[in-house]
Amino acid sequence: MWLPHYVDNTFHCYSAFSIGKPKLKTASCLIPLYGVFMAIVPDEKEVVFALAQSLMNDLNVQMNKGMKAATDVRPYAKRYAILRERILTFGVPNSDILVPDLPQGIYNSNFALFAPDIQRNVGFFDELMMATGQMVAFLSAIQKTSSKVLTELEEFLFKNLRKNVLATPSAEKEIQDIVSIMLNTKGYSYEREKIRISYSSKTFVPDFTFEDLNAALEIKLC
Amino acid sequence: MVDEINADIPGYSTRYQNLTFLVYDLGVIRDAEQSSRDIEKNSPRIKVLIVKQ
Secondary structure (H helix, E strand, O other): OOOOOEEOOEEEOOOOOOOOOOOOOOHHHEEEHHHHHHOOOOOHHHHHHHHHHHHHHHHHHHHHOOOOOOOOOHHHHHHHHHHHHHHHOOOOOOHHHHOOOOOHHHHHOOHHHHOOOHHHHHHHHHHHHHHHHHHHHHHHHHHHHHHHHHHHHHHHHHHHHHHHOOOOOOOHHHHHHHHHHHHHHHOOOOEEOOOOEEEOOEEEOOOEEEHHHOEEEEEEEO | OHHHHHHHHHHHHOOOOEEEEEEEEOOOOOOHHHHHHHHHOOOOOEEEEEEEO
16 A cells, blocks of 8 residues: 555654655654654643633532532532642642632531531532632633743743854754853753653653743754 | 654653744754744644744
C-alpha cells in the first residue's frame, strides 16, 4: 500500500529549506506520529477549572430545583475540599485565603440529624455556593495570568535578544547564557537544563522550563 | 532547524503544554514567517520565535 507521508505510524518530515524535490530524511527525522498530535498533557489548572465549573453547575441544578434545604451538602463539600487541596499545590500566593476552606461543620455534620433544621442546611448550601463561585473566579483569573505572563516573556525575549548579543555566537550555549541573564533581570522563575523527560527510548532536556507557566523554552542557533 | 524542533516536540509535549522555540538565525533561514508557520501549525501551544542577527 502506498502512503506518501505516513508509514507505520511514523511521520516523515521534509526539510523546509530543501530546494526542488523534497528528500526523505533518515532515522533522526522519524518522529512517532502520536507524539506530535496526541501526547499533549492536559494542564492541571485547566482540569481543576473544569471540575470546579462542573461542581458549580451541579449546585446550580440543585438550587434551580428548589432543593437547597433538602440537599445533603457533604458530597459537594468533599468535592470542593479535594479541588481546594489541588489548587493549594499550584503555589499561587494567598490562594488559601482567596479560595476559603469550608466550616468543619459541613464535613462532619450528620445530614439526617440536621436535615429538619432547614435554616442551617440552607446556610451550608449558600456558603458552599459562594465558596465555589469564588473558586471558579480564582481559577479563571490565574489561567488568564499564566497565559499573559508567557506572552510577555516571549515578547520580551523576541524584542530584546538581538541587542543583548554583542558578538556573533558560535555555540547555542552562548545564546542560552544571554537568555539566562535576561530572565534573571526580569525575575522570572525558571530551571535551566534540570528537567529530564524520558520519551520513546530518548531523554529530552529542555534548555529552560517554567513550571508555574507549564512551559518549556528551547534555544536554537542556526 | 525545523527537523530539530520537530524532533523535540513529542518529548517536550508529554510534560509541558506550552512550548516556545527561540531561534537565533545567523542568516540561514530565508523565510522566517513560513518556517515558524510550518511548525506552529502542529498546535496552538507551540510558538517559534526567529530572531535575525
